[in-house]
Amino acid sequence: DAGVTQSPTHLIKTRGQQVTLRCSPKSGHDTVSWYQQALGQGPQFIFQYYEEEERQRGNFPDRFSGHQFPNYSSELNVNALLLGDSALYLCASSVTSGTYNEQFFGPGTRLTVL
Amino acid sequence: GNSVTQMEGPVTLSEEAFLTINCTYTATGYPSLFWYVQYPGEGLQLLLKATKADDKGSNKGFEATYRKETTSFHLEKGSVQVSDSAVYFCALTERSNFGNEKLTFGTGTRLTIIP
Numbered sequence: 684d685a686g687v688t689q690s691p692t693h694l695i696k697t698r699g700q701q702v703t704l705r706c707s708p709k710s711g712h713d714t715v716s717w718y719q720q721a722l723g724q725g726p727q728f729i730f731q732y733y734e735e736e737e738r739q740r741g742n743f744p745d746r747f748s749g750h751q752f753p754n755y756s757s758e759l760n761v762n763a764l765l766l767g768d769s770a771l772y773l774c775a776s777s778v779t780s781g782t783y784n785e786q787f788f789g790p791g792t793r794l795t796v797l
Numbered sequence: 798g799n800s801v802t803q804m805e806g807p808v809t810l811s812e813e814a815f816l817t818i819n820c821t822y823t824a825t826g827y828p829s830l831f832w833y834v835q836y837p838g839e840g841l842q843l844l845l846k847a848t849k850a851d852d853k854g855s856n857k858g859f860e861a862t863y864r865k866e867t868t869s870f871h872l873e874k875g876s877v878q879v880s881d882s883a884v885y886f887c888a889l890t891e892r893s894n895f896g897n898e899k900l901t902f903g904t905g906t907r908l909t910i911i912p
Contacts, residue, residue: 725902
């Protein structure tokens, strides 16, 4: 059983460009959350998707947007990249069932903005 | 809002030493508490959790007790191994009707164990 997978592994972009990161959840999971982990910091919650809709959002600007597909996979899009967007982007998947269920994390996508 | 404060690192210990990594939290409700571990080049893995006051989470020799009176969830291990070298994150989540609220993380503590 494959765990959470993310692509690409690494990405280099320049300021002002746009980027799309992808996440495939663990089999049987229907909820995807995205986190940004700056170097030397803990992960910061960006948003969470369930039933193809954004259910929760952290303190990130509108440049950060996402999407969830019918197969539960998800994309994170960042527009007008800034140097400060350089970070490890983590995807986590879980099951929504009314009680807390463990979030499983992928290995992340390392984004470098030059 | 919710927040987590962790003991600053890095922490360097000799093999078989006793480990404590301090974690305190601020939350408006009754959060669930977690310790995650991140090995080099890998994503986060759940190490242990506690969902209510006085609960003790344990896994792989690590333990942490949910202390509501001191708002703490300190991580301990009696005898560390070289393989325990990693970054450790304390985290919390508020409970909700749909169950999977966002995780709020501390800044992480890098642990290095010397043979």
